[in-house]
Amino acid sequence: MIERILEHEKFATLIRSQSEQGTRDMALRVHPESYLQALEATSPRDGFARLDSDTTMSPGTLFAAFHAIGGACQAVDEVMRRDVNNAFVAMRPPGHHAERATPMGFCFFNNAAVAARHAMAVHGAQRVAIMDFDVHHGNGTQDIFWSDRNVMYASTHEMPLYPGTGSSGERGEYNNIVNAPLSAGDNSVHFREAMEVAVLPRLEDFSPDLVIISAGFDAHRRDPLANLNLVEADFAWATAKLMDVADRKCGGRLVSVLENDAVALRQGGEKFWLAGLGDQLADSQPGRRKGDEIAGIDDLTGALAQVTDDAPIVLMAHEPMIFRSVPDRVALTLCGHTHGGQVNLPLLGPVLGELRFGPDITYGHVQRGPRHLIVSAGLGESVLPVRFMRPPEIVEIVLGAPAAEAAA
Numbered sequence: 001m002i003e004r005i006l007e008h009e010k011f012a013t014l015i016r017s018q019s020e021q022g023t024r025d026m027a028l029r030v031h032p033e034s035y036l037q038a039l040e041a042t043s044p045r046d047g048f049a050r051l052d053s054d055t056t057m058s059p060g061t062l063f064a065a066f067h068a069i070g071g072a073c074q075a076v077d078e079v080m081r082r083d084v085n086n087a088f089v090a091m092r093p094p095g096h097h098a099e100r101a102t103p104m105g106f107c108f109f110n111n112a113a114v115a116a117r118h119a120m121a122v123h124g125a126q127r128v129a130i131m132d133f134d135v136h137h138g139n140g141t142q143d144i145f146w147s148d149r150n151v152m153y154a155s156t157h158e159m160p161l162y163p164g165t166g167s168s169g170e171r172g173e174y175n176n177i178v179n180a181p182l183s184a185g186d187n188s189v190h191f192r193e194a195m196e197v198a199v200l201p202r203l204e205d206f207s208p209d210l211v212i213i214s215a216g217f218d219a220h221r222r223d224p225l226a227n228l229n230l231v232e233a234d235f236a237w238a239t240a241k242l243m244d245v246a247d248r249k250c251g252g253r254l255v256s257v258l259e260n261d262a263v264a265l266r267q268g269g270e271k272f273w274l275a276g277l278g279d280q281l282a283d284s285q286p287g288r289r290k291g292d293e294i295a296g297i298d299d300l301t302g303a304l305a306q307v308t309d310d311a312p313i314v315l316m317a318h319e320p321m322i323f324r325s326v327p328d329r330v331a332l333t334l335c336g337h338t339h340g341g342q343v344n345l346p347l348l349g350p351v352l353g354e355l356r357f358g359p360d361i362t363y364g365h366v367q368r369g370p371r372h373l374i375v376s377a378g379l380g381e382s383v384l385p386v387r388f389m390r391p392p393e394i395v396e397i398v399l400g401a402p403a404a405e406a407a408a
């Protein structure tokens with residue numbers, strides 16, 4: 001999926017390079033030796049080692065975590081040496097919840113913090129600014145730089161939300177932490193105001209030698225696990241504003257690292273994963289369509305890749321045809337796009353839905369082996385502003401033992 005997207009002509013001018021494995025010395029600029037040893041001792045030979053309710057290690061986790069810091073430091077090297085103007089590091093696992101000596105929220109090493117200290121230790125940067133617009137507060141980055149006057153950490157995030165930190169009163173020992181919390185339901189206007197009023201003037205005053213973006217994109221309105229309503233243009237706007245500051249203060253030196261995460265939920269003491277999928281027909285909307293091709297913004301592989309253990313997965317998607325490609329690993333898929341086939345003719349049934357999606361997945365509870373699909377008739381209507389013999393409905397799903405798996 002990622003390879004396919006990067007083949008687009010929009011990305012043709014990008015230089016892409018494979019990250020190198022990071023070193024223990026890189027990690028040790030942020031995390032104590034005892035923490036590295038504890039991670040190495042916990043790393044399982046096979047199966048999983050669970051560190052907290054979200055954070056699990058597989059045999060490949062440490063290798064990936066060292067590659068993540070390696071990639072972040074490599075980006076800093078290239079930007080500081082001016083081999084490139086700026087860089088985006090697409091790495092897993094993320095880093096901003098990892099504190100000095102505590103792994104948290106899928107994070108083991110704090111990648112942005114390791115990158116900042118690398119710029120200072122190796123390239124002589126005096127001041128580094130980290131801007132974090134992930135929907136979650138970067139408690140780890142704040143913890144690491146709380147008493148460091150040479151690193152500014154600024155964050156916009158939803159509050160209250162995981163991990164619970166990030167109120168505007170948390171300012172760091174040298175007033176070097178800037179928290180601009182947003183509320184559930186806030187949108188582009190609130191986010192841009194927070195950036196312009198609380199963050200950008202402080203960044204300007206701080207006058208960094210390097211700007212690092214801790215870039216989670218889960219404040220997007222389509223993210224099912226948080227409640228901010230940003231759109232793609234907001235991330236582009238924020239990045240452009242940060243590049244402006246970098247241009248004026250440090251010759252444009254800016255490195256963006258990927259955060260972003262998924263959240264495991266609990267119901268009645270049982271854990272399950274909630275995964276969300278973008279609209280598979282997104283670009284069929286007027287004005288978004290390019291040529292004849294209907295392009296989606298769904299990424300099934302990417303969404304499921306965030307699941308780190310074998311707890312059941314509930315997948316929320318828009319159109320039910322995705323059910324044909326959903327793996328058996330996903331216990332329940334929820335869709336509403338067909339509205340149950342909103343035009344049902346006597347004897348013929350849901351004619352429009354069947355034409356487009358096939359008769360078997362237009363409405364109701366469908367089972368294929370271990371997988372379940374529930375298509376709700378929902379409210380409202382789609383292409384035709386009519387409903388016929390398919391009354392609007394709200395479906396309540398009770399998660400529980402197999403016998404009572406789904407009750408509509």
Ligand SMILES: [Zn+2]
Pocket residue numbers: 134135136216218259260261
């Ligand atoms: Zn996040």
